[in-house]
Amino acid sequence: MTIAERVKQKRTDLKLTQAELAKRVGISQQSLQKIEDGRTQNPRKLLNLAKALHCDAEWLLLGTASEVRENISNYSNDNSPSQSLETNLRPIITIPQAAQWPNITELDKGKFDWLETPNSTSKSAFWLNVVGDCMMSPSGISVPEGYLILVEPSLTAKSGDLIIAKITDSKEVTFKKLVIDTGRTYLTPLNPNYRPIEVPNDLTIIGIVTQARILF
Known part of the structure; x- marks a missing residue:
């Protein structure tokens, strides 16, 4: 699963439109669209996006959720x-x-x-x-x-x-x-x-x- 798929999945789970999520993150709907269609792989406002989607920033970007993968x-x-x-x-x-x-x-x-x-x-x-x-x-x-x-x-x-x-x-x-x-x-x-x-x-x-x- 890519970051684009994870963002779209979480947004859908929360029943948010792209416009609603973009407003919560502080970006334009066009910027969010680029994330969800895979054109943006490393969002600048990753932490805000993770908070808006109620998930871990590392999981959102990389698909992992450990605090630090190596101790x-x-x-x-x-x-x-x-x-x-x-x-x-x-x-x-x-x-x-x-x-x-x-x-x-x-x-x-x-x-x-x-x-x-x-x-x-x-x-x-x-x-x-x-x-x-x-x-x-x-x-x-x-x-x-x-x-x-x-x-x-x-x-x-x-x-x-x-x-x-x-x-x-x-x-x-x-x-x-x-x-x-x-x-x-x-x-x-x-x-x-x-x-x-x-x-x-x-x-x-x-x-x-x-x-x-x-x-x-």
Whole structure:
């Protein structure tokens, strides 16, 4: 079954016309028509479309519904520090805040939403919302837009880790796979439609991604 068939099937199940669904998603009926007839394979407003159809974005695009098809925790460092039960809630922060991490003061519960984490998570860890489709892959590990990722600054990154990094001399924060090959450092998207970016070896790594999940 293709994405075109899945969209049409869900829309029919919900008894929605193309015009009604398009309005809920925030696109034109013509754009929805292109999705349903197979001309658009990777909708820009995939997350909105999935929400409007009451289904998982990854299932809609790829036909799978697992949180991450391979266990993303395999990319974490086994030396993660052990913490008490008091540390099992960590804040959901924004990308600009991630750029300043850990220089964010007064983490009070009135300013942040908090989400449960494994008991081994350090006090410096945080959750971040995935924006864009560069880490969504048709095979292997995939972290679609709209997922929350748990970022652990206390771990040391190695080649193959999924990381949050800040490019030198830039305020830009990015979520990519770290690849170190023959002395060169690359930030590599999981989506094959995007190209790896070669970066300086002194790249500022904010933290390693140890978990990904979606909230319904």
